[in-house]
Amino acid sequence: MSATGIGAPVRRKEDFRFITGKGQYTDDINRPGQTYAAFVRSPHAHAVIKSVDASAALASPGVVSVLTGQDLEADKIGGLICGWMIHNKDGSPMSAGAHPALAVGKVRYVGDHVAVVIAETFAQARDAAEKVMVDYDQLPAVVDMNEALTGKTVIHDVAPNNRVYDWHLGDKAATDAAFARAKHVTRLDIVNNRLAPNPMEPRAAIGDYDSGQEQFTLYTTSQNPHVARLVLSAFIGIAPEHKLRVIAPDVGGGFGSKIFIYAEETVCVWAAKKVGRPVKWVSDRTEAFLADAHGRDHLTHAELATDERGKILGLRVKTKANLGAYLSTFSSSVPTYLYAPLLSGQYDIPAIYAEVEGVYTTTAPVDAYRGAGRPEATFVVERLVEVAARELGQDPVAFRKKNFIRKFPHQTPVIMAYDVGDYTASLDKAMEMADVKGFARRKRESARKGKLRGLGYSAYIEACGIAPSAAVGSLGAGVGLWESAEVRVNPVGTVEVLTGSHSHGQGHETTFAQLVSDRLGVPIDQVAIVHGDTDKVQFGMGTYGSRSGAVGMSAISKALDKVIAKGKKVAAYAMEASEADIEFKDGRFSVSGTDKSLAFGEVALQAYIAHKFSGQELEPGLKEGAFYDPTNFTFPSGVHICELEIDPETGVTTIARWTAVDDFGTVINPMIVEGQVHGGIAQGVGQALFEGVHYDADGQLVTASYMDYCMPRADDLPSFDVGTTSTPCPSNPLGIKGCGEAGAIASPPAVINAITDALGHEHIAMPATPQAVWLAAQRRLPAIAAE
Amino acid sequence: MTMISMTVNGKAVSGNVEPRTLLVQFLRENLRLTGTHVGCDTSQCGACVVHVDGAAVKSCTMLAVSCEGSHVTTIEGLANGTELHPMQAAFREHHGLQCGFCTPGMIMTAVDIVNRKGSTLDEHTIREELEGNICRCTGYHNIVKAVEAGAQAMGAGGMQAAAE
Numbered sequence: 023m024s025a026t027g028i029g030a031p032v033r034r035k036e037d038f039r040f041i042t043g044k045g046q047y048t049d050d051i052n053r054p055g056q057t058y059a060a061f062v063r064s065p066h067a068h069a070v071i072k073s074v075d076a077s078a079a080l081a082s083p084g085v086v087s088v089l090t091g092q093d094l095e096a097d098k099i100g101g102l103i104c105g106w107m108i109h110n111k112d113g114s115p116m117s118a119g120a121h122p123a124l125a126v127g128k129v130r131y132v133g134d135h136v137a138v139v140i141a142e143t144f145a146q147a148r149d150a151a152e153k154v155m156v157d158y159d160q161l162p163a164v165v166d167m168n169e170a171l172t173g174k175t176v177i178h179d180v181a182p183n184n185r186v187y188d189w190h191l192g193d194k195a196a197t198d199a200a201f202a203r204a205k206h207v208t209r210l211d212i213v214n215n216r217l218a219p220n221p222m223e224p225r226a227a228i229g230d231y232d233s234g235q236e237q238f239t240l241y242t243t244s245q246n247p248h249v250a251r252l253v254l255s256a257f258i259g260i261a262p263e264h265k266l267r268v269i270a271p272d273v274g275g276g277f278g279s280k281i282f283i284y285a286e287e288t289v290c291v292w293a294a295k296k297v298g299r300p301v302k303w304v305s306d307r308t309e310a311f312l313a314d315a316h317g318r319d320h321l322t323h324a325e326l327a328t329d330e331r332g333k334i335l336g337l338r339v340k341t342k343a344n345l346g347a348y349l350s351t352f353s354s355s356v357p358t359y360l361y362a363p364l365l366s367g368q369y370d371i372p373a374i375y376a377e378v379e380g381v382y383t384t385t386a387p388v389d390a391y392r393g394a395g396r397p398e399a400t401f402v403v404e405r406l407v408e409v410a411a412r413e414l415g416q417d418p419v420a421f422r423k424k425n426f427i428r429k430f431p432h433q434t435p436v437i438m439a440y441d442v443g444d445y446t447a448s449l450d451k452a453m454e455m456a457d458v459k460g461f462a463r464r465k466r467e468s469a470r471k472g473k474l475r476g477l478g479y480s481a482y483i484e485a486c487g488i489a490p491s492a493a494v495g496s497l498g499a500g501v502g503l504w505e506s507a508e509v510r511v512n513p514v515g516t517v518e519v520l521t522g523s524h525s526h527g528q529g530h531e532t533t534f535a536q537l538v539s540d541r542l543g544v545p546i547d548q549v550a551i552v553h554g555d556t557d558k559v560q561f562g563m564g565t566y567g568s569r570s571g572a573v574g575m576s577a578i579s580k581a582l583d584k585v586i587a588k589g590k591k592v593a594a595y596a597m598e599a600s601e602a603d604i605e606f607k608d609g610r611f612s613v614s615g616t617d618k619s620l621a622f623g624e625v626a627l628q629a630y631i632a633h634k635f636s637g638q639e640l641e642p643g644l645k646e647g648a649f650y651d652p653t654n655f656t657f658p659s660g661v662h663i664c665e666l667e668i669d670p671e672t673g674v675t676t677i678a679r680w681t682a683v684d685d686f687g688t689v690i691n692p693m694i695v696e697g698q699v700h701g702g703i704a705q706g707v708g709q710a711l712f713e714g715v716h717y718d719a720d721g722q723l724v725t726a727s728y729m730d731y732c733m734p735r736a737d738d739l740p741s742f743d744v745g746t747t748s749t750p751c752p753s754n755p756l757g758i759k760g761c762g763e764a765g766a767i768a769s770p771p772a773v774i775n776a777i778t779d780a781l782g783h784e785h786i787a788m789p790a791t792p793q794a795v796w797l798a799a800q801r802r803l804p805a806i807a808a809e
Numbered sequence: 810m811t812m813i814s815m816t817v818n819g820k821a822v823s824g825n826v827e828p829r830t831l832l833v834q835f836l837r838e839n840l841r842l843t844g845t846h847v848g849c850d851t852s853q854c855g856a857c858v859v860h861v862d863g864a865a866v867k868s869c870t871m872l873a874v875s876c877e878g879s880h881v882t883t884i885e886g887l888a889n890g891t892e893l894h895p896m897q898a899a900f901r902e903h904h905g906l907q908c909g910f911c912t913p914g915m916i917m918t919a920v921d922i923v924n925r926k927g928s929t930l931d932e933h934t935i936r937e938e939l940e941g942n943i944c945r946c947t948g949y950h951n952i953v954k955a956v957e958a959g960a961q962a963m964g965a966g967g968m969q970a971a972a973e
Binding site: 033034036037038039040041042043044045046047049050145220221222223224272273274275277306307308526527528529693694696697700701702703704705727728729733734735736737739741742765 | 827829837842843844845846847848849850851853854856883884885887888893897900901902904906907908909910911912913916932935936937939940942943944945946947948949950951952953954
C-alpha cells in the first residue's frame with residue numbers, strides 16, 4: 023500500500039479551502055445585477071386561495087416583481103415530479119396529485135409556496151413578502167395518517183381517501199402459512215418518528231439568464247446537478263438541456279434532502295428570464311424546517327413467527343407511510359422498494375409479506391433521508407428480533423446467531439440476492455471490542471449508584487451501490503442508476519477526473535484521487551477531481567444511497583483501465599516494441615524482459631505529440647470515459663452495540679460506550695470511512711433520543727427552529743469505537759460496498775434495545791426524551807427496589 | 810444608513826449600512842468575507858462565530874453598528890499567510906470536518922476555548938464548550954480530537970495571543 027493509495031488514511035485535499043474560509047458555497051456566489059427572492063408561504067395547513075393581491079407589495083421599496091402560480095401556468099412551466107411509479111396491489115398506478123412550484127387554487131401544508139417577491143435587496147424582498155395579501159378559505163388540516171385514510175378531508179381530488187398507493191411485496195399465502203404453524207408470534211407496534219434532515223448549509227439557489235445566448239444557469243445546493251437539469255428541462259420545461267447549466271459548487275451536507283428538485287430552485291431559474299436579472303434565494307433555518315423534505319414517519323404493525331427452537335419462520339409487516347402533502351422527487355420509492363426488500367435483515371427468513379400504504383397529509387413532503395427506507399426496515403427487524411429473543415427467554419446474541427444467513431449467495435423472499443457477508447464475524451468482533459463480558463459488572467456498578475444500565479444490539483444490512491438500471495427500471499424508477507467518469511490525462515501527466523458523483527462532505531476529491539494515484543502511479547497532488555457542473559461533466563446520477571464509491575469509483579476504474587490500455591499502445595510505439603510486451607506497473611510502462619521503460623508522464627507526452635505514431639490507426643491524446651452500470655446492489659452489514667446508563671431521577675440517558683463493526687468490503691480511506699460512520703451514528707442517536715418533527719392538530723409546525731427541534735450536540739454524544747471486517751463486494755471491480763448510511767441505519771434500534779434492556783420492558787417510543795424515559799423508569803422502579 | 814468603521818483581520822475597514830445590518834451580513838456582503846456562515850436564525854448553530862475584541866461572538870446576533878471601533882477576527886484572518894493556525898491544522902490532521910460548513914465557526918470557537926481554558930483540555934470540557942456549535946456530519950468525534958490536539962499545539966507554540 024502506498025502512502026496515498028487504496029487503504030491509506032490520506033488527509034483530505036479539499037480541507038485547505040474549508041479551514042481557511044475559502045469554500046465556495048452557493049450563498050457565497052453573487053452575480054452582477056442580482057435580485058433577491060423571498061417566498062410568500064402559506065400560514066395554513068390546508069386552504070383554498072381565493073385571491074392574491076400583490077399591489078401593496080409591488081409598491082414597496084425596491085420590489086422588481088411578484089409572481090404566482092398563474093404566471094408559471096401562463097409560461098407553461100410544469101409542476102414538480104415524482105420520478106418513481108409505484109403500483110397498487112391491483113396493478114393500477116399510484117394516485118399522484120399535481121405539485122405546482124407555486125400553488126394554484128389550494129395550499130396543502132404550512133410553508134407551501136404561494137408567491138415569490140423579487141426585490142433589489144434580500145431585506146426588501148422579505149419586507150414586501152409580508153405585504154402580499156392572500157385571501158384564504160381555510161379547510162381542515164389532516165396531520166394524522168389514520169384520520170387522513172378516512173377520507174373525510176380530501177387533500178388531492180385524485181386520491182379520494184388520501185391514499186397514494188396500497189402496495190405489497192412478498193408471498194402472502196406462504197407467510198400466513200408460516201404464522202399458522204408458528205409456536206410463538208412476537209408483535210410490535212412501531213412509530214418511526216419524522217425527522218428533519220438539517221444539513222448545516224440551508225438550501226440556496228441563483229437563477230441566471232443570458233438573453234444573448236438564450237442560456238440559463240442555476241447555481242444550487244444539489245447532490246445531483248445532472249438529475250436536476252434533466253428534471254428542470256424534460257419535465258418542468260425551463261429550457262432544453264443544452265440551454266440549461268446546473269452548477270452545484272461546494273455543498274454543505276445533504277443527507278438526502280438535496281437530491282430533490284424543489285419549488286424554490288425552479289422558481290429562481292424561471293424568474294431570472296422573467297425579470298431579466300439574476301435571482302438569488304437563500305433559505306433560512308425555519309424555511310428549511312418548513313419546506314425541505316422530511317424523513318421517516320412510519321406507523322408499523324410487525325409480527326415475527328418462530329418455531330419451538332426460536333428459528334424464525336416468517337415476518338409480516340403492515341406499514342403506513344406519511345408522504346406529506348405532495349410527492350417529492352423520489353418519495354414514493356422510499357417506503358416501498360427502499361424499505362420492504364430490506365426486511366430480511368441478516369436473517370434467514372423463509373417467508374416475508376409486507377403491505378405499505380402511502381398517505382397524503384397536510385404536512386411537508388417526506389422523502390429520502392440518510393438511509394431512506396433502510397433505517398425503517400432495520401428498526402422493524404432489530405426490534406422484533408430483540409423482543410422475540412426476550413419473550414422466548416433466549417439470549418439476544420444466541421437468537422441472532424441461530425437465525426443468521428450463513429451461506430452466500432442468499433436469495434431473500436423480498437427481491438434481494440445477498441452476494442457475500444460474514445455476519446457472525448462482525449458480531450463476535452463487536453462483542454469483544456464492547457467488552458460485553460464485563461457488562462454485568464458495569465451494570466452492578468451503575469445499580470449501586472442508582473442508575474439503570476442497558477446493552478442493545480443492532481445487526482443491520484443495507485442495500486447500497488444504487489443501483490442496477492434494469493432492476494430499478496422494472497420496479498418503477500424513471501431513470502437508470504449507473505454512473506459516468508472521464509479521465510483526462512494532460513500532456514505533462516497530470517490527471518483530471520470528471521465524475522457524475524457529487525461530494526458534499528464525503529471527501530471524493532481525496533478518495534477518488536487515491537484510486538487514480540494507486541492505479542496510475544501519479545502523485546495524488548497531480549490529480550484533480552471535477553464534479554458538480556453540467557457544463558464540465560457530461561452526465562451523472564449524483565450522490566446518495568452510498569453509491570459514489572461502489573458505482574462512481576467503479577466508473578472511474580473502468581476509465582482508468584482504458585487509459586492504461588491506450589497508454590500501452592502509445593508506449594509500444596514510443597519504445598518500438600510490441601504492444602503485447604508492454605507492462606504497466608508503479609507508474610511506468612516497460613518492455614518486458616528489457617530495461618526499457620517510460621514514466622506515465624512521458625507516455626502522456628508521447629500520446630499528445632504523436633510523433634511516433636502519426637498516420638497510424640492510433641489516435642493522439644489520452645482521454646477516456648466510461649459508464650458503469652452495477653450488476654447488483656451492494657450489501658454493507660455490521661453490528662452496532664450501544665451501552666447506556668439511565669438516571670431514573672431525571673430520565674436522562676447517557677450513552678456510555680458505542681461499538682460499531684461494519685463490513686464495507688474494500689475501504690479506500692479508513693479515516694474518511696470512520697468519519698462517515700461517526701456522523702451516521704450521531705444522526706441515528708439523534709432519531710432515537712432527541713429529534714422529532716411535530717405538527718399540532720391544526721397542521722402548524724411546532725418544531726421549526728433549533729430552539730424547538732433538538733439536534734444532537736457535542737455534549738450529547740460519546741466518542742465511538744469503530745472497527746471493520748471485510749468481505750469484498752464481488753459485483754464491482756473495487757470490492758466496495760458503501761459506508762455513507764450505515765451508522766444512521768444501525769443505530770436507532772441499538773439505542774432503543776439498550777433502553778428497553780435497562781428498563782426491563784419494551785414500550786418506549788422514539789425519540790426517547792428524558793420525559794419519556796423518566797415516565798418509563800418510574801414504572802420500573804418498584805421492581806428494581808424489589809430486586 | 811449609518812457609517813461604521815472597525816478593524817477586521819488587522820485591516821481598517823468602513824462601510825455604509827442600514828442600522829439593522831447584522832455583523833455577519835456586513836462581513837459577508839460588504840467585505841465579501843464569506844468564510845463566516847449562517848446556519849440558523851436563532852443563535853444556536855454557531856456557524857457564524859467570529860472573534861470581537863478577543864471574545865467569541867455569534868455574528869448573526871450582533872449588529873454591525875455595535876462593532877464600531879472593534880477588532881474583529883474571522884476565519885480568513887486566522888492563518889499567518891500560508892501558515893495555518895495550529896487549530897486549523899489540527900482540524901485537517903484529525904479529519905474534524907466533512908462538508909466544511911460548520912467548520913469556520915467550530916475553529917473560531919475552539920480557539921476561544923483555548924484562550925479561556927488553556928491548552929490542556931479533557932474530552933468532557935471540550936464537549937461541554939462546543940455545545941453552542943452544531944455539526945451534522947462528523948458526530949463530533951473527530952472535532953473533539955482536533956480541538957484537543959489543536960489546543961496542545963497552541964500551548965506548545967504560545968499561539969493564544971497571536972490568534973487575535
